Amino acid sequence: MKLYEQYPVSLTNSLSGKKEKFETLAPGFVGMYVCGPTVYNYVHLGNARTFLSFDIISRYLRSLGYKVRYVRNITDVGHLESDADEGEDKIGKKARLEQLEPMEIVKRYTEDFHTVMRHFNILPPSIEPSATGHIVEQINITKKLIELGLAYEVNGSVYFDVKKYNQSNHYGILSGRNIEDLMESGRDLDSQDEKREKIDFALWKKASPQHIMQWPSPWGEGFPGWHIECTVMSTKYLGETFDIHGGGMDLKFPHHECEIAQATGANGKSPVRYWIHSNMLTVNGQKMSKSLGNSFLPSELFSGSHPLLTRGYSPMTVRFFMLQSHYSSTLDFSNEALNAAEKGFKKLNNALTLIKSLEHPRKTSTINSEFEKNLPGQIDKCFQNMSDDFNTAKTLAVLFEMASQINIWTSQKESLAQVNEETFENYKSTYISMMEEVLGLKEEANHNNDLLDGAVNVLIGLRKKARTDKNFALSDKIRDDLKGIGIQLKDGKDGEMSYEIEK
């Protein structure tokens, strides 16, 4: 029996707004597409949260035994600055400002994005396609939509005919809108506008002569519209219908709505079975965003070099902080919350270090029936909680219980003999894999400098000697002086000593 059969996954489908049982199109396989970053700037912490959420989802599905193809794109062209006539490509604009080639910008921010992902221990996707690498496909689907009568050309640009599409489909199915409301609200078309209706959106946009990124097309020199790249890249690598499409909540409308319309229009079938939207990171209750000026970069968070931050926090602390809430809830950022997260993570991290070196004594002793009942139950709960819409918060609660148990075994070694060896091994491997593989909370070493480690161990030796000699004045001096420079010594029950570097 596969793990995914033992712990069937249910998830909240944005399409229905309800929690649904997850059934894959092909048994044992999952196709998942997530909208990646537009690489025109450094990714901020809010962006990182979304990619973390889907990192967890892909990690967990894999750990259940699914073979996952995870596609996450890089948007290196296309997203228009405005809907106005001389609509400007974000990347092109930035390039002009900085006097750089567009691909230079793309390269720099793509590298930055990858660096940030690595810091947070967010695994790379299976395929990371870029929009500029799929211009031909985007032109082809645009041609197809024109042929089908769902798009029209004006002046070298091509627009999707939403009204026409809506005659046989529902535009707004994902975000709960209807076309009449949409046509009444929002910005009005101005006289310059080429679109027939304001709800229509560009599939291909004519480039002005000074526009830097442009490609030849049947409609002249231009560049692809805002939404078409995702439709092209998702269907190319995952098929016309695939299992999961994810992205930030703010992409639900219009981006994902348009994707549905394009794909359904072109292929005659709904492209996605389960839509998943992750919620925003907020600061003082407001969405973190570049334009609001309340965003900060991961590097600023690690170093603490931002006015909103009182000090720096490690990547794993931040990862843990984010996993304490559900991906579908907003999460409010604050220094206090980060401080609490740091301590919480430290607890789990210590237990992780401890259990790795904890071995079952292999002696038969009186088996404690309480253990035999509780330990497998906790293992079960980890999976059940994760299978319940990837509830990392609930899973962490179980891991805290397990961490306490690990601490007890560590301080009372004899209690370990009351546990069945197989149960223990299972418990151990579950804790380690839940932490490291599923939640991606890798062990943070307390010390990673061999020279320092050696020097501290010399002092530990001296303190041990002083304590055996009952020379507490000296032993305390060693401890207090080390503490003064940020090294905390800890005496174990068995006479062993360990140390920890304080921040």
Place this chain on the structure above:
RNA sequence: GGUUCCGUGGCCGAGUGGCUAGGCUGAGCUCUGCAAAAGCUCCUACAGCGGUUCGAAUCCGCUCGGAACCUCCA
């Protein structure tokens, strides 16, 4: 204005009809030569009002407060 969502103890944050969330903080205790770490115990909430129900934080209605989307955004 339209669409969607939220309001939980000192703080963060799960939970969506009956059953312990959890973390952090605070108080006390145990262990320890003294600390640190660890363990144990305590502080126990669901914005307000009304309704449904044997029973609601959880469902329904209203009120108040907050947010997101409707313009690029993770």
